[in-house]
Amino acid sequence: MVNDKRLFLASCFALITTAFSFSISAGTLKQLGTDLGYTAERLGYINSLWFFGFPIAMIIGGLIYHTIGPKKIMQIAFFSHFVGAALTLIAIYFVSSSSYVLLLASNLLMGIGCGCTEAACNPMIADTYQGETRNKMLNRFHMWFPGGIFVGALLSELMTNMGFSWQSQFWLIPIPALVYAYLFYGQTFPKASVEQASSLSANFKAMLTPLFIFIFACMALTAITEFGPQKWTGLIMESSGAKPMLILALTTGLMAVLRFFGGPVTNILGQTGVLLGGAIIAALGIYLFSTQTGAMAYVAAIFFAVGVAFFWPTMIGFVATNIPKSGALGMSIVGGVGMFSTAIFQPIIGGWIDSDIAEQQALGLSGVDLDLAAGQATLSTMTTFPIILIVAFTILFFWQRGKSGEAVAH
Numbered sequence: 152m153v154n155d156k157r158l159f160l161a162s163c164f165a166l167i168t169t170a171f172s173f174s175i176s177a178g179t180l181k182q183l184g185t186d187l188g189y190t191a192e193r194l195g196y197i198n199s200l201w202f203f204g205f206p207i208a209m210i211i212g213g214l215i216y217h218t219i220g221p222k223k224i225m226q227i228a229f230f231s232h233f234v235g236a237a238l239t240l241i242a243i244y245f246v247s248s249s250s251y252v253l254l255l256a257s258n259l260l261m262g263i264g265c266g267c268t269e270a271a272c273n274p275m276i277a278d279t280y281q282g283e284t285r286n287k288m289l290n291r292f293h294m295w296f297p298g299g300i301f302v303g304a305l306l307s308e309l310m311t312n313m314g315f316s317w318q319s320q321f322w323l324i325p326i327p328a329l330v331y332a333y334l335f336y337g338q339t340f341p342k343a344s345v346e347q348a349s350s351l352s353a354n355f356k357a358m359l360t361p362l363f364i365f366i367f368a369c370m371a372l373t374a375i376t377e378f379g380p381q382k383w384t385g386l387i388m389e390s391s392g393a394k395p396m397l398i399l400a401l402t403t404g405l406m407a408v409l410r411f412f413g414g415p416v417t418n419i420l421g422q423t424g425v426l427l428g429g430a431i432i433a434a435l436g437i438y439l440f441s442t443q444t445g446a447m448a449y450v451a452a453i454f455f456a457v458g459v460a461f462f463w464p465t466m467i468g469f470v471a472t473n474i475p476k477s478g479a480l481g482m483s484i485v486g487g488v489g490m491f492s493t494a495i496f497q498p499i500i501g502g503w504i505d506s507d508i509a510e511q512q513a514l515g516l517s518g519v520d521l522d523l524a525a526g527q528a529t530l531s532t533m534t535t536f537p538i539i540l541i542v543a544f545t546i547l548f549f550w551q552r553g554k555s556g557e558a559v560a561h
Contacts, residue, residue, distance in 0.1 A: 154338055155279050159288065161334035162272040163295045165225065167327040168232050169265035170299025172201070174403070175320050176258075177381065178307040178396050182317040183243070187250060191508075195501025200255050202378075202494030204231075204262025205269075206487030212270025213483025214351070221271035221340050228267035229332045235260030236324045243318045261324075262490075269486050274479035277471050278341045283414060286468050290413030293464040297406035297456075299327070300381075304400040311396075357476035358484065362550075366474075367488055369543050370466050373426075374489030375496050376433050376536040377459040380440060390522035393448035401449055402456040409460040416461065422469050423551050425461045427544040433458025434537035441530035444523065458537070463489070473551075503529045 176183075176198070184194050208231075212224050238257035242250040272292065280288045307320050357363065381399065409416070417425050436455030443451050466489075470481050477484075507525035516524055 208266025231264030294410030
């Protein structure tokens, strides 16, 4: 017998593990670079391996979901999460010339664990719930990514204030992993629905449609719009007069609350309306990040959070509802391209920061003024992503207007 409540709770703890790995590495990025002597570009490559492992696991997981099932995929997730966390701890506690390679490997493994979580849990939840309930539960599942980042950011800030080393914060990551392993243990998993279990040839045929290709391209931009500023919050915002981990906590805490109410919001605005509105507000939020300091940085965080809150679950929900024959593979491919995009841009963003630092140094700036000016210049460049999305989602809004899939999507 399927215990859907326990399976859903276990899925949430698996996503919290993903969130902890994201937030703690983001919050300690500057200390890692300083203590181990890494440039922003090298830090970008470390970040990128997390984002590369994620989509690789998602896509492979989508291909084999109906063959091996979510249970085995989550066993791989647990192994990857645990070994990845162990390698990180070895690299930062026993610093050597091998630490950089170990951090690359650990981030790749952590990303694989996180990708397996998405590959298993998204279709499992889609198979368990139908109609409006499906959209609601997907939003409530995905609220635990920002929710987990919120908890991780607050714990990180608390541990820092209590005098714990930045390295000790990485011990938090295995805790939710042990919880989800316990909750999944011995459980019966749901059978794939007839639509979702269609053959791979039918999946690929559904993905070779203009609508899927369009969503595929948009997902690359929604993901980097969300994760680009978040992953570099600590490094960029430290000189703005605001506490970076509090910025991260405010952003993700608000995102978690908004995703909890994602079902009713999507009912009112429709999936395309939510995406278009989100792009507009996200562009404003990143612009404010690039121009404001002090208390106004927290205002920028609110706009940013409202803008990106519904991107990920709505994009996944859009595929599940409007392109159902793409199956688990379609959801995994869309999520995967989002993470591939973010992976590709991590060292690029790091390069932007290094370049902006050099440019501002040439203008005579130094110290905190240099860090702030360079960080804001990089954030200004990042506004390009949501601006492109405003155009894309305006097209999608009129493209899907009045179609039956949109009407029942929420």
